[in-house]
Structure formats: structure tokens, C-alpha cells
Amino acid sequence: MKFNRVLLTLALLTVFIISCAPQAATLPVDDGANAPINITVSILPQKYLVERVGGSHVKVNAMVVEGASPHTYEPKPEQMRELANSAAYFIIGVEYENTWLDRIQDANPDMQIVDMSEGIERIPMVEHHHEGEEQEGDEEHEESGLDPHVWTSPRLVKLMANNILAALVKLDPDHQIDFEQNMQVLNADIDQLDESIKSTLEGSTDRSFIVFHPAWGYFAQDYNLRQIPIEVEGQEPSPQELVNIINEAKAEHSKVVFAQPGISTKTADTIAQEINGEVVLINPLEENWLENLQKVAEAFASALK
Numbered sequence: 001m002k003f004n005r006v007l008l009t010l011a012l013l014t015v016f017i018i019s020c021a022p023q024a025a026t027l028p029v030d031d032g033a034n035a036p037i038n039i040t041v042s043i044l045p046q047k048y049l050v051e052r053v054g055g056s057h058v059k060v061n062a063m064v065v066e067g068a069s070p071h072t073y074e075p076k077p078e079q080m081r082e083l084a085n086s087a088a089y090f091i092i093g094v095e096y097e098n099t100w101l102d103r104i105q106d107a108n109p110d111m112q113i114v115d116m117s118e119g120i121e122r123i124p125m126v127e128h129h130h131e132g133e134e135q136e137g138d139e140e141h142e143e144s145g146l147d148p149h150v151w152t153s154p155r156l157v158k159l160m161a162n163n164i165l166a167a168l169v170k171l172d173p174d175h176q177i178d179f180e181q182n183m184q185v186l187n188a189d190i191d192q193l194d195e196s197i198k199s200t201l202e203g204s205t206d207r208s209f210i211v212f213h214p215a216w217g218y219f220a221q222d223y224n225l226r227q228i229p230i231e232v233e234g235q236e237p238s239p240q241e242l243v244n245i246i247n248e249a250k251a252e253h254s255k256v257v258f259a260q261p262g263i264s265t266k267t268a269d270t271i272a273q274e275i276n277g278e279v280v281l282i283n284p285l286e287e288n289w290l291e292n293l294q295k296v297a298e299a300f301a302s303a304l305k
């Protein structure tokens with residue numbers, strides 16, 4: 001009997017020891033150190049760039065969904081709720097941010113707001129030249145404000161990549177070396193893109209292009225092109241303005257009118273008909289920023305003889 005009791009005690013003790021054994025040692029330790037940082041951005045090209053610098057250490061979510069406009073976007077309630085999981089929100093200066101930034105911060109007061117376009121000087125939004133209206137033009141120009149499409153310039157994207165790097169190092173100092181390496185690869189890709197865009201556009205003696213929504217001001221500035229917008233302060237042109245644009249297009253011997261997916265091509269179609277040309281879609285908001293800019297350069301090159 002006594003022997004049995006000893007056995008029972010031993011058995012219980014064994015069960016006790018086994019159940020208290022440091023089993024955790026054989027399981028992966030997840031203290032969050034290897035989990036990617038959640039980052040929210042406004043537009044898809046930002047997502048691409050933050051992912052290029054952050055690599056596997058970031059998980060990036062873009063607010064302005066594909067096909068929507070960053071000028072007027074209204075986030076969905078579930079998108080606002082998801083901000084609770086974000087460690088940082090990277091802004092780039094698109095218009096919807098002006099309206100929503102306070103609410104975005106309120107949705108997650110601990111979330112850091114990082115301006116990845118910090119230090120970039122904006123150029124005035126290009127407006128169509130109204131002949132004979134110069135005197136009253138000045139006020140209009142002030143109202144029309146500055147061009148937010150800074151990511152269409154590879155040169156400026158390099159500056160923004162620097163800002164992304166600095167922000168990620170602050171958020172996750174343990175992976176600084178990885179971020180720096182990723183950034184070097186990205187910089188080399190941007191340099192190559194820049195060279196490639198230059199040689200793509202080299203043969204074009206025409207330098208002016210017509211575009212419905214003037215999203216390419218910084219690209220045009222970097223590569224010595226001139227953007228002729230159809231929109232006037234974000235609106236459809238008046239019939240008189242439309243006539244002016246058609247006349248200018250004819251004077252420039254333009255055969256292509258550029259438009260953007262997600263924005264009505266009706267007016268662009270009208271102009272294309274008048275000049276016996278065609279409408280070509282180019283998209284400043286495509287996620288693969290690097291491939292997209294090369295594609296856009298090729299579209300410009302084939303439109304500009």
C-alpha cells in the first residue's frame with residue numbers, strides 16, 4: 001500500500017514536472033520584435049516606396065483605393081477603424097489629407113504622422129494661359145495653389161526615400177542596416193530610371209503635351225517638357241477655354257490628348273476629335289511607381305515627335 005502511494009506521488013510529480021517544463025522554448029517566441037510595423041499611407045505610389053525601403057519589416061496599407069482620387073477621397077469607416085493598428089501614417093501632401101488629417105490622428109492618437117515630402121518645395125499648379133486675361137489672372141493663380149503631385153519626379157522621390165528611411169529608423173532602430181541597404185538598391189533603381197527616361201525622351205523635338213488633369217508638372221519640370229492642362233482649377237473648361245485649348249493643340253501639331261483612368265475622358269475625346277488625334281491614358285497613381293514612370297516616359301515619347 002505504501003509502495004502504491006509512493007508510486008502515485010511519483011506519477012503525480014512527473015505529470016506536474018512535465019506540465020511545468022519550459023515547453024515555450026520549443027515554440028517560436030513571439031514578443032512582437034519580428035512582427036512587421038503597420039504603416040498607413042495616402043496613395044499607392046507611397047506604398048511602393050515605403051515597401052521598397054522597409055522590406056519585410058513593414059506592412060503598408062494605402063487609404064486612397066485604386067481608381068479613387070486623392071484630391072477628393074473620403075475614407076470608409078472601416079478604413080478609419082483600421083488606423084488603430086497603424087504605428088505611423090505617412091502623408092505626402094495630397095488634398096484629401098488637408099480635410100482628413102485631424103480625424104485620422106483622432107482615430108489613433110498614438111500613431112505618428114510622418115510627412116515624407118518634408119523639405120520639398122512645391123511649384124504652382126499649371127494653369128491654362130488665358131489670352132488677354134492677364135490682368136485679372138494673378139488672383140486666380142493665387143487661389144489655384146500649389147501642385148501636390150510631387151511623386152512624378154524621380155529626383156524628388158529620392159528626397160522622399162531619405163525621409164522614409166529616417167522615419168523607419170526611428171520606428172524600428174533594430175533594422176536600420178536593412179533599411180539602409182534597401183534604400184541603396186532603391187536609389188540605384190531611381191538613378192537608372194532617370195537615365196532611361198532621359199534617353200527615352202531624347203529624340204523628341206516637340207516638348208509640349210496636352211493632358212486633362214495636370215498631374216505631371218514635376219515630371220515636366222525635370223525632363224524639360226511643357227504640360228498643357230485641359231482642366232481649369234480642377235474643373236471642366238468653359239466653351240471658350242475649350243476653343244483656346246484646341247487652337248493651342250493645333251498650333252503645337254499635337255496628335256495625342258492624355259487622360260487619366262478614373263477621370264472622365266469626355267472632354268479629352270472632344271479635343272482629340274478636333275485635332276484628329278487620340279486619347280492615351282496615363283496614371284500617376286499606379287502602385288509600381290518605378291515601372292509606371294518608365295511607361296509614362298514611353299507614352300510621352302511616342303506622342304512627341
Ligand code: ZN
Nearest residue numbers: 071149213215
Ligand atoms: Zn491629381
